[in-house]
Amino acid sequence: MPSLKDLKNRIGSVKNTRKITKAMQMVAAAKLRRAQDAAEASRPYTERFNAVLGSLAASVGGSDSAPLLLRGTGKDQTHLLVVMTSERGLCGGFNANIAKLAKQRAAELVAAGKTVKILTVGKKGRDAIRRDFGQYFVAHVDLSEVKRIGYTNAQDIAKDVLGRFDGGEFDVATIFYAKFVNVVTQIPTAQQIIPASFEATEDAGASTLYEYEPSEEAILADLLPRGVATQIFAALLENGASEQGARMSAMDNATRNAGDMIDKLTIEYNRSRQAVITNELIEIISGAEAL
Amino acid sequence: MADTMQFDLVSPERRVASLAVTAVQIPGADGDMTAMPGHAPMITTLRPGILSVQSAEGTKDYVVTGGFAEIGESLSVLAEKALPRDEMTQETFAEIIAEAKAALNTAKEVFKNEPGPVDDAAKLLSDMVALGGHIGLSAD
Numbered sequence: 001m002p003s004l005k006d007l008k009n010r011i012g013s014v015k016n017t018r019k020i021t022k023a024m025q026m027v028a029a030a031k032l033r034r035a036q037d038a039a040e041a042s043r044p045y046t047e048r049f050n051a052v053l054g055s056l057a058a059s060v061g062g063s064d065s066a067p068l069l070l071r072g073t074g075k076d077q078t079h080l081l082v083v084m085t086s087e088r089g090l091c092g093g094f095n096a097n098i099a100k101l102a103k104q105r106a107a108e109l110v111a112a113g114k115t116v117k118i119l120t121v122g123k124k125g126r127d128a129i130r131r132d133f134g135q136y137f138v139a140h141v142d143l144s145e146v147k148r149i150g151y152t153n154a155q156d157i158a159k160d161v162l163g164r165f166d167g168g169e170f171d172v173a174t175i176f177y178a179k180f181v182n183v184v185t186q187i188p189t190a191q192q193i194i195p196a197s198f199e200a201t202e203d204a205g206a207s208t209l210y211e212y213e214p215s216e217e218a219i220l221a222d223l224l225p226r227g228v229a230t231q232i233f234a235a236l237l238e239n240g241a242s243e244q245g246a247r248m249s250a251m252d253n254a255t256r257n258a259g260d261m262i263d264k265l266t267i268e269y270n271r272s273r274q275a276v277i278t279n280e281l282i283e284i285i286s287g288a289e290a291l
Numbered sequence: 292m293a294d295t296m297q298f299d300l301v302s303p304e305r306r307v308a309s310l311a312v313t314a315v316q317i318p319g320a321d322g323d324m325t326a327m328p329g330h331a332p333m334i335t336t337l338r339p340g341i342l343s344v345q346s347a348e349g350t351k352d353y354v355v356t357g358g359f360a361e362i363g364e365s366l367s368v369l370a371e372k373a374l375p376r377d378e379m380t381q382e383t384f385a386e387i388i389a390e391a392k393a394a395l396n397t398a399k400e401v402f403k404n405e406p407g408p409v410d411d412a413a414k415l416l417s418d419m420v421a422l423g424g425h426i427g428l429s430a431d
Contacts, residue, residue, distance in 0.1 A: 041305040048301065048367050052334060052359070151303040151371070210363075213321050213335040222336050223359065226371070233303055 004276065007269040011262060018258035024090065025251035032183070032244035038149070039180070039237040046234050053227050055210075056220050057196065067217075069162075069224040072195030073171045078115040080138075080170040081106060082161065082193075084177045084235060085125025086243040087144040092250030094178060094186060094243055099128035101188040102176045106133050117170055121157060121236075138164075149240055154233030161232075162225055165194055177235040178242035184249050186242035193231050196224060296328040297365035298344060300353060302373045307353065308344070316343040317360050317368070326362050333362040339418040341376065341425060342368060352376035354422065356387060357415075376426060384428045391416040 002010075057070055083102045085095045102118070102125070109116050118133060120126040121141040130137070141157055143149070161173055173194040178186040212219055295311040314327045318340025326333075337360060342353040358370035372387070391412070398412040 038304070042303055044299065044306050045301040045303045045369055048299075048361065048369055052361055052369075056334075154303075209332060210361075211331055211333040213319060213333065219334060219336055219359065226358075230303060 002272075004269065004272055007265060007272065011265045011269060014258050014261050014265065018255055018262065021251045021254040021258060025248055025255060028091075028244045028248040028251060032241060032248055035237065035241040035244050036180075039234075039241050042234060042237055046230055049223075049227065049230050053196070053220075053223055056216065056223065060216055060220050067221045067224055069165070069194055069228070070196050070220065073168075075171045076114070078117065078170040078172070079109050080117045080119060080161070080164065080173040080194075082119045082121065082157070082173060082175040082232075083125045083129065084175060084239050085120070085122035085128075086239070087122050087124065087142075088243075089124055090250065091243050091247035092253075094246035095122075095124040095128060097186070097188045098176050098178055099125050101190060103129060103132055105174070105176075105190060106136065119161070138169075149233075149236050151229070151233055154236055155229045157232050158225065158229035161194070162228060170194075175232060175235050177239040178246075180238050180241040180245060183245045186246055191231070191235065193228055196227060294328065295346070298346075299365065299367045300342070300344075300355075300370065300373055301367065302358075302370050307370075307373045307375075308351075310344075310346055310348075312344050312346040312366070314345045315366055315368075316341075316345075318342060318355065319360070326360075326366055330362050330366075333360075335360050335362075337368070337370065339415065339422050341422065342370075342373075354379045354426070356419070379426060379428070381428050384423055388416070388419055388423070391419045 060070070081102055083098065085098050089095065106116050106118065106129075116133070116136045117138045118129065118136045119139045119141070120129065120137065122143060123140075126137075126140055139160060141160070143153060146153055164170060165173070172192065174190050174192050176188065176190050179189045180186055295313055298308070298310055298312040298315055299306065300308040314325055316323060316325045317335070318338055320336040320338050323340070324335070337355055337358050339356045340354075342355050344351045344353065352375070353373055354376055355368065355370040356372040358368065358373075360366065360368045374383075395409070395412040395416050398409045
């Protein structure tokens with residue numbers, strides 16, 4: 001049976017924890033709004049970009065002269081997995097879910113006899129994957145110094161990935177990130193970026209016949225590397241919103257749990273205080289009776 | 292023929308401008324061109340330069356550093372970097388120039404025996420410098 005003082009201390013410490021988780025939740029909520037705004041602001045660009053690229057790819061694609069980024073190297077022996085996670089923890093299952101999906105994919109590929117290479121963005125995912133697939137790591141991108149994810153960050157990652165592709169280091173690249181649905185739901189997603197895959201663009205491509213300046217191929221060759229950066233940027237923003245959303249709900253749960261715990265501890269505290277008083281009374285009464 | 296068309300200038304990070312315009316001068320990769328309502332559908336890549344937008348409110352200039360433009364019913368310019376000309380300061384310009392110079396140097400190192408990428412990077416740099424000269428900023 002813990003003493004009254006012990007109980008009191010515990011209640012105090014749980015109260016402090018609750019204050020911290022509450023504060024973290026509110027910070028996450030504010031950051032979530034900013035992250036969502038950023039994701040929202042980038043949407044017009046990404047949408048237009050993919051529409052144009054999609055229609056271009058549809059008309060040029062299939063021919064042998066199409067850029068390697070579009071038609072691939074013709075093999076799928078070596079896979080590059082770009083795993084994007086956060087730099088900080090305390091955000092529920094966010095990092096674990098992305099890492100789990102990536103590990104699952106890596107295990108499948110290894111079992112199928114493919115070569116796997118892993119590029120990690122964000123240290124939490126790196127830590128989670130290191131134990132099982134540490135030997136496949138090829139590079140790591142550290143974003144812990146970055147306060148606001150900008151397009152340049154995505155460009156840097158894209159440059160690294162494209163450099164490796166040009167060097168023939170891999171055939172297929174897939175990015176892993178969490179798609180933001182709402183505060184309680186984030187879906188870990190795998191998306192193939194090289195060779196580029198597009199959803200069918202039946203409306204935009206077919207109806208308008210564009211003139212191209214310079215040639216169609218030249219534009220496509222110019223746009224595809226940008227497309228990689230754009231997709232990575234979109235994924236980074238999506239991830240940022242997901243991270244804050246996950247943290248917000250995780251901290252909300254933690255705050256609620258701390259509240260429950262305080263209630264329980266308070267009841268226990270009151271009971272033992274009552275017991276001490278009763279004991280003292282019994283002692284006094286039995287002492288008086290003995291006289 | 293309509294007098295105006297919808298014009299959108301977007302960068303990856305935000306929508307820079309969205310308004311009805313009468314004419315837009317675009318720094319195309321193969322030369323400047325002006326798009327007016329009813330222009331033939333066209334897609335062109337951009338070189339670093341000045342995008343001049345004429346609308347009912349007058350003319351407004353934007354600095355773009357590359358990307359592409361899609362001319363159709365409406366005009367969308369998707370630029371890597373885009374900012375209003377008055378927001379272009381000597382510091383921002385110096386940054387962009389430094390970036391282009393660094394890209395040229397890496398291109399020189401990586402593609403020692405292939406002139407293509409080096410020339411591209413050199414052209415990018417000279418376009419940037421020309422752009423600076425155009426708006427009265429020095430490259431050094």
